[in-house]
Amino acid sequence: MVEFLQFTLSGISFGMIYAAVALSLVLIWRGTRLLNFAQGGMAMFTTYVAYEVIRHTGSYWAGFAVALAAGVVLGAVAELAVIRPALGKPELNAVIITIGLLIFLEGLAGILYGGQYRSFPAAFAIIGLRAGSTPLGVSRFDVFVAAAVLATTLLLAIGFRYTSAGLRMRAAAFNTTIARLSGIRVARVITMGWALAGLLGALAGVLVSPSTFLYPNSMDSIFVFGFTAAVIGGLDSPAGSVVGGLLLGVALSYAGGYLGSQGSDLTALVALGILVVVLMFRPDGIFSGPRVRRV
Amino acid sequence: MNSPAGAQGVQGVHRDGAASLAVVDLVAGYGEVLALEGVTITADAATITAVLGANGAGKTTLLRAISGMVRPRGGQILLDGADRTGRGPEDMARAGIAHVPEGQGVIAELTVEENLRIGMMSWPGIAWRRADRAAALAEAYERFGVLADRRRKLAGTLSGGERQMLVIARALVARPRVLLLDEPSLGLAPRVMTQVMDMVVRLSRESGITVVLVEQNARGALAIADRGVVLNLGRVVAAADAKTLAADVALRHHYLGF
Numbered sequence: 389m390v391e392f393l394q395f396t397l398s399g400i401s402f403g404m405i406y407a408a409v410a411l412s413l414v415l416i417w418r419g420t421r422l423l424n425f426a427q428g429g430m431a432m433f434t435t436y437v438a439y440e441v442i443r444h445t446g447s448y449w450a451g452f453a454v455a456l457a458a459g460v461v462l463g464a465v466a467e468l469a470v471i472r473p474a475l476g477k478p479e480l481n482a483v484i485i486t487i488g489l490l491i492f493l494e495g496l497a498g499i500l501y502g503g504q505y506r507s508f509p510a511a512f513a514i515i516g517l518r519a520g521s522t523p524l525g526v527s528r529f530d531v532f533v534a535a536a537v538l539a540t541t542l543l544l545a546i547g548f549r550y551t552s553a554g555l556r557m558r559a560a561a562f563n564t565t566i567a568r569l570s571g572i573r574v575a576r577v578i579t580m581g582w583a584l585a586g587l588l589g590a591l592a593g594v595l596v597s598p599s600t601f602l603y604p605n606s607m608d609s610i611f612v613f614g615f616t617a618a619v620i621g622g623l624d625s626p627a628g629s630v631v632g633g634l635l636l637g638v639a640l641s642y643a644g645g646y647l648g649s650q651g652s653d654l655t656a657l658v659a660l661g662i663l664v665v666v667l668m669f670r671p672d673g674i675f676s677g678p679r680v681r682r683v
Numbered sequence: 684m685n686s687p688a689g690a691q692g693v694q695g696v697h698r699d700g701a702a703s704l705a706v707v708d709l710v711a712g713y714g715e716v717l718a719l720e721g722v723t724i725t726a727d728a729a730t731i732t733a734v735l736g737a738n739g740a741g742k743t744t745l746l747r748a749i750s751g752m753v754r755p756r757g758g759q760i761l762l763d764g765a766d767r768t769g770r771g772p773e774d775m776a777r778a779g780i781a782h783v784p785e786g787q788g789v790i791a792e793l794t795v796e797e798n799l800r801i802g803m804m805s806w807p808g809i810a811w812r813r814a815d816r817a818a819a820l821a822e823a824y825e826r827f828g829v830l831a832d833r834r835r836k837l838a839g840t841l842s843g844g845e846r847q848m849l850v851i852a853r854a855l856v857a858r859p860r861v862l863l864l865d866e867p868s869l870g871l872a873p874r875v876m877t878q879v880m881d882m883v884v885r886l887s888r889e890s891g892i893t894v895v896l897v898e899q900n901a902r903g904a905l906a907i908a909d910r911g912v913v914l915n916l917g918r919v920v921a922a923a924d925a926k927t928l929a930a931d932v933a934l935r936h937h938y939l940g941f
Contacts, residue, residue, distance in 0.1 A: 552800075555793075559801050562792045565784060569750060570857070571776030571805025 394525025395645040396638055401530035403637020404537035405596045409614025410621060410629035411541060412588035417623045418561035419581040420475070422482050426466065426489035428611025430586055431593035433493045434458040435602055436501060438594050439508060448509055455590045463586020467579050475578075497604040505606075508597035533595045540591060541630055544584065548626070557581060609656075613640070616659050620666045622673025631674065636662060701728035701891040702763040702779060702860035704749070710757035711748040718744035720917040721758065724895075726861070726910070728763075731887050731894040733908035733925060735901045735939055740914040742897040743785065746863045749895070750782035751775040762861065776805040779860030785897075786869055788850030791839030795830050798838050798849055799823055802856030823852040844875035851882050854892075861893045862886065868900055876900075880907050901939040905929040913938050 409427060416424045438455035442448055466489060474482040512528040548554035560567040560577040568574050592614070593607060600606050617636045621628025636659060643658040666674060704726040711719045718741045726732040734742050747753040749760055751772040760768045762778055770778070789798050799820055824831035827848050833841065838849060847867055854862050864883065868876040884907050887894045898904035905911050911928040913921040921934055928934060935941055 552804075555797055555800055556804065558793065558797075559790055559804075563790045565752070566788070566790055566801070567804075568772040569752070569776055569782045569784070570801045570853075571773055572801070573773050 390522055391645065394523065395641045397524055397526040398530065399638035399641025400634060401526055401533050401637070402596075402599075402641060403617075403634040404534045405592050405610065405633070406613045406617040406636050407541070407630040407633025408537045408588045408592040408595070409610055410618035410633045411544070411626055412585035412592070413615060413618045414621075414623055414626055414629045415581045415585045415588070417618075419557070419578045420471070420482070421479070422471070422486070423615070423623075424582075424585065425483070425486040425611075426493060427585065427589050427614070428607035429490040429493035430459065430462050430466065431589035431610070432602070432604065432607040433497055434462060434586070434590035435508065435593035435597050435606075436497055438590075439506065439602060442509060448511055452511070452594055455594045456587055459586035459588070459590025459593075460583045461586070463582040463584070463589070464579050466586070467582035471582070472575070494604045501604070503603060505601040505603045508594075508602045510598035514598065529598065536591065536595060540588065541626075545626065553580070612656075613659060616663050619663060620673060622670075622675040625673065625675035628673055628675025701893050703728045703761075704780075704861050704893055704895065705761040705764075706745070706749060706758065707761065708758040709745070709748055709755055709760070711744055711753050711755045713744075713753075717756075718917055719748065722914065722917070722919055723758075724912050724919065724922065726893050726895055728893055729887060729891040730909040731883065731896060731907060733901070733904035733911045734895060734897045734914060735904060735911060735928075736914035736920075737938065737940075739916070741917040742914055743865055744917075745914070746782055746784075746865050746895065746897055749775070749861075750780055750863055752782070776857075776859075777807070779805075779858075780863065781805070781854045781857050781859035781861070782863040783850050783854065783865060783867065785865040788853075789838040789841070789846045791837065793838055794835055795838055795841070795849060796820065796834040799830075799853050799856050802853035805857050805859075819856045819858075823856050826855065827852045843871055844878065847871060847875070847879050848882070851879070851886065855886060855890065858890075859892060861895065863895045863897075865897045866899060867896070868898065868903065876903065883907060901935075902929075902941045 409431070412427055413424060416422055434455045437458045438451035441454045442451035445451070470485050470489060471482055474485050510529040511532050514527040514529050516527055517524045517531070548558060556567070556572045557577050557580065559570070560572055560574045564574055592610065596610055597606065600610070613636060614633070617632035618629045620635060621630070621632030639662055640655045640658055643655055647654055706722060706724045709719050709722045710717065722741065722745060724732070734745060736742055744753060748755050751770050751774065755768055758768070759766055762780065767775065767778055772782070790801065803816060803819065824834070829845055830849055830852055833845070838846065841849060867879050867883065871879060880903060883894060883896065886892050896904055896908060905925045905928055908925040911923065911925045912919060913928065913934065915938055920938060921928060
């Protein structure tokens with residue numbers, strides 16, 4: 389029972405990181421019907437930025453803040469510089485550009501920092517919390533991870549629901565034609581979506597790197613799990629991406645915990661299994677509404 | 684014809700009132716196919732112009748070109764005499780041209796009120812005051828009571844007639860100078876169709892909006908229009924007062940099917 393609690397809590401903590409990546413993918417998908425393969429690479433790169441700031445200033449929070457800002461800038465610049473020219477061209481063009489961007493960012497990180505694993509600091513002690521004498525399997529930092537992603541997600545949800553900018557983004561995502569005909573500058577909305585996605589990716593990168601170490605490919609597997617979470621939840625659904633992330637995080641945590649020494653090697657397989665099962669019963673993801681998309 | 688005095692905007696939203704629209708020698712198409720081969724149409728301020736013709740005559744392309752959805756290959760689009768040719772739909776909307784495309788006027792995934800608020804996106808930046816927004820919504824709900832009852836419902840749950848009401852209400856909120864309507868009566872029951880047409884008339888008369896109305900239902904359209912234009916294969920074959928067109932038996936038989 390204690391084990392179960394531990395696995396669940398640590399699964400939630402990791403799941404929130406998958407959720408952040410998933411949500412970043414959903415934001416871009418909704419605006420442009422494009423899967424951003426560079427999302428992990430962008431997150432990795434902004435984490436290096438944080439690493440550099442922390443090294444020079446000695447302040448974790450300065451690094452944290454700069455990483456998020458760098459994520460916003462990188463997202464917007466990537467969209468304006470390399471994605472925008474491919475809009476209106478065959479869809480595969482933009483997909484290949486995102487893969488190119490990924491290779492570019494990982495290559496650049498490799499040139500600047502080499503391939504070695506670097507340890508990245510955590511905001512809080514990573515000593516396990518206890519309830520009385522029972523270890524909970526999570527640290528204060530894990531709690532911070534979950535809280536930070538949750539807070540960011542809630543802020544975004546409120547922004548989408550209650551602000552004019554949020555309404556513009558939703559309108560553009562649901563019906564580009566009507567949005568443009570109503571005077572909404574959809575191109576700007578798309579840039580904003582990329583900027584927010586960059587922010588979420590940067591958050592995920594900073595939060596996950598204390599556990600995974602930082603190296604040019606360090607976000608690859610996180611990207612894959614984040615993508616899986618997004619598909620499980622339904623690529624169109626921000627809420628679904630969070631639920632998908634949590635589901636996946638907890639499931640992988642159980643797999644890693646209960647399947648013994650092989651468990652951690654099997655996580656990818658478990659993720660694939662969940663994906664297949666979900667897609668068999670809900671081809672558009674758990675949170676897909678009735679099919680309303682028009683051609 | 685001069686624009687009538689007293690064309691009022693929603694409180695606080697200042698556009699220049701009704702505008703005349705002129706399309707001069709417009710050429711537009713898709714790929715190798717030309718849908719419009721030199722179309723000239725003028726719509727005086729605060730009038731209703733019906734654009735009629737068979738399928739493939741170029742009616743929808745004409746509206747799409749005016750609203751910037753299709754880039755013209757030649758000719759000019761003048762709003763109150765100012766050249767707007769080649770602008771994108773966002774700019775056209777902000778210049779005061781509202782285009783309601785056929786059969787897809789509402790965003791089904793948004794609530795009724797959110798759909799109405801979309802109408803404010805083309806407002807000049809200076810008009811973003813909370814009171815103005817509230818006033819515009821209140822005015823729309825006052826005119827369309829059925830929408831007030833459903834303001835929190837998703838637009839996708841509305842009936843066809845209610846959706847068309849919502850589209851027109853949104854146009855009212857947007858305070859356009861020119862309203863382009865593509866087949867607003869398509870798929871509606873006759874009674875609802877009459878309501879929609881009445882609304883179009885009121886919108887034009889009371890709010891001083893210049894309406895360009897594309898319709899398959901030529902008889903109904905000519906009944907409410909000031910002028911009619913008949914397109915055939917991308918060219919204007921007739922343009923006259925609505926009454927004159929409706930009385931032209933040969934033209935009706937040949938192009939309008941009634």
